Amino acid sequence: MSLLDKIKSMDRNSNAYTIMYSSVMVIVVAMLLAIASTALKPAQTKNIETEKKIDILRSIGKADGVEQAANKHAFVSENFNKYIPEQVVVNSKGDTITGVVAFNVDLKVEMSKPIEQRNLPVYKAKLDDGSIKYIIPLRGRGLWGPIWGYIALNDDLNTIYGATFAHQGETPGLGAEISTHEFQEQFKGKSIFQGDSILTFTSVKVVKGGAAPNDPHGVDAISGGTITSKGLESMLFDCLAAYQSYFQKVKNSISHE
Amino acid sequence: MSEVKEREPWFSPKNIKLLTEPIDSKNPVTVLVLGICSALAVTVKLKPAIVMAISVTVVTAFSNLIISLIRNSIPNRIRIIVQLVVIAALVILVDQILKAYVYDVSKQLSVFVGLIITNCIIMGRLEAFALGNKPWPSFLDGIGNGLGYGLILVIVAFFRELLGSGTIFNYRVIPIDWYIKNGGFYENNGMMILPPMALITVGIIIWIQRSRNRKLIED
Numbered sequence: 173m174s175l176l177d178k179i180k181s182m183d184r185n186s187n188a189y190t191i192m193y194s195s196v197m198v199i200v201v202a203m204l205l206a207i208a209s210t211a212l213k214p215a216q217t218k219n220i221e222t223e224k225k226i227d228i229l230r231s232i233g234k235a236d237g238v239e240q241a242a243n244k245h246a247f248v249s250e251n252f253n254k255y256i257p258e259q260v261v262v263n264s265k266g267d268t269i270t271g272v273v274a275f276n277v278d279l280k281v282e283m284s285k286p287i288e289q290r291n292l293p294v295y296k297a298k299l300d301d302g303s304i305k306y307i308i309p310l311r312g313r314g315l316w317g318p319i320w321g322y323i324a325l326n327d328d329l330n331t332i333y334g335a336t337f338a339h340q341g342e343t344p345g346l347g348a349e350i351s352t353h354e355f356q357e358q359f360k361g362k363s364i365f366q367g368d369s370i371l372t373f374t375s376v377k378v379v380k381g382g383a384a385p386n387d388p389h390g391v392d393a394i395s396g397g398t399i400t401s402k403g404l405e406s407m408l409f410d411c412l413a414a415y416q417s418y419f420q421k422v423k424n425s426i427s428h429e
Numbered sequence: 430m431s432e433v434k435e436r437e438p439w440f441s442p443k444n445i446k447l448l449t450e451p452i453d454s455k456n457p458v459t460v461l462v463l464g465i466c467s468a469l470a471v472t473v474k475l476k477p478a479i480v481m482a483i484s485v486t487v488v489t490a491f492s493n494l495i496i497s498l499i500r501n502s503i504p505n506r507i508r509i510i511v512q513l514v515v516i517a518a519l520v521i522l523v524d525q526i527l528k529a530y531v532y533d534v535s536k537q538l539s540v541f542v543g544l545i546i547t548n549c550i551i552m553g554r555l556e557a558f559a560l561g562n563k564p565w566p567s568f569l570d571g572i573g574n575g576l577g578y579g580l581i582l583v584i585v586a587f588f589r590e591l592l593g594s595g596t597i598f599n600y601r602v603i604p605i606d607w608y609i610k611n612g613g614f615y616e617n618n619g620m621m622i623l624p625p626m627a628l629i630t631v632g633i634i635i636w637i638q639r640s641r642n643r644k645l646i647e648d
């Protein structure tokens with residue numbers, strides 16, 4: 173009697189059969205999922221990397237052709253290398269940290285550290301007209317999960333050139349509106365510092381009921397998306413605040429040139 | 430005993446019925462009242478609703494097929510666990526494949542893909558049909574039920590997106606000049622975006638369906 177026949181003749185309701193059945197099932201399923209996960213991992217990592225590059229490019233308005241591109245990955249990495257020639261990592265005192273690649277910094281880890289120990293990535297973009305933009309990555313908390321984004325500052329390190337936000341699972345039609353073009357467009361031209369000679373850091377506020385048209389530090393909140401709006405506001409404040417010394421240093425070096 | 434039993438054709442009237450019945454008179458959402466929770470969650474916009482419908486159809490069809498293939502070997506005492514393992518494994522596979530090949534869509538659906546596991550339609554069909562039927566009819570039954578569920582999802586999402594956001598597939602249908610803030614007379618119905626209106630929309634669909642098909646009305 174072969175083993176297979178022995179198994180076939182077993183009592184289907186016995187404990188031995190049940191235990192054997194479940195063990196075999198678990199091993200088979202685990203192996204299947206492990207194989208699938210390993211096989212699909214490279215494609216998934218590539219997607220995540222491209223997504224991050226698209227987000228960065230979008231903050232300087234250079235991601236428009238992505239949907240039409242035949243090979244999305246090639247298109248994105250070509251544009252990324254073209255417009256983002258330099259990446260640096262700084263600390264909260266504004267000093268450059270060597271040995272860390274800005275693109276590989278995991279903001280989720282950095283944001284959980286005290287501000288003095290954070291690695292702060294900066295992407296320097298050079299546009300076609302030769303102007304320099306500073307792109308700062310952002311990460312915060314929405315209503316249901318993390319929200320993140322990139323904000324591009326002009327070389328005065330005060331006015332906003334462009335912004336882009338994304339989210340993991342905010343409510344569609346409500347909080348999820350932060351990822352729409354209309355919402356992000358509002359940030360253009362706003363400034364993050366207040367005052368003429370002595371600058372105070374103010375960030376950009378999200379105003380419920382609509383910001384005044386001439387308010388340089390406010391944008392309209394999303395109706396029905398209050399918690400996401402507030403989360404976005406504190407994300408902007410917390411992330412940008414850490415860069416204050418760096419901004420000061422860059423400004424000093426520009427004015428001394 | 431020499432005569433070979435005639436093989437049932439692949440698309441016999443009985444099998445066709447398995448496909449079409451769940452779309453109307455045995456609809457899992459409006460008649461059997463299964464899978465209501467996800468019908469509320471993913472129907473704010475049309476696109477996620479459609480992807481959800483396709484994913485659920487795939488998972489129901491294949492879990493029905495697999496369970497039906499191994500139905501005679503499953504120990505009765507742990508059959509629910511076996512069903513859950515099959516469903517969970519399929520859902521994880523779908524999620525991984527979406528992440529690798531249609532990353533945009535997978536981002537939109539985010540947590541809802543994982544929630545397919547908890548969709549009562551799938552387990553309901555496994556218990557009620559796949560455990561007692563051959564693989565091919567079970568597969569058709571899974572597709573039929575997935576489509577029946579998907580149809581309701583798409584109808585609800587159509588009205589919620591149109592009335593709640595003024596768009597269809599994110600394409601603007603109601604002109605922007607009509608809105609009060611632009612000097613017009615129109616305003617989106619904010620209630621449509623919230624779950625209660627999804628429930629009311631499903632209710633209206635049930636009402637219309639039952640007024641057309643009197644057999645569905647219980648005493």
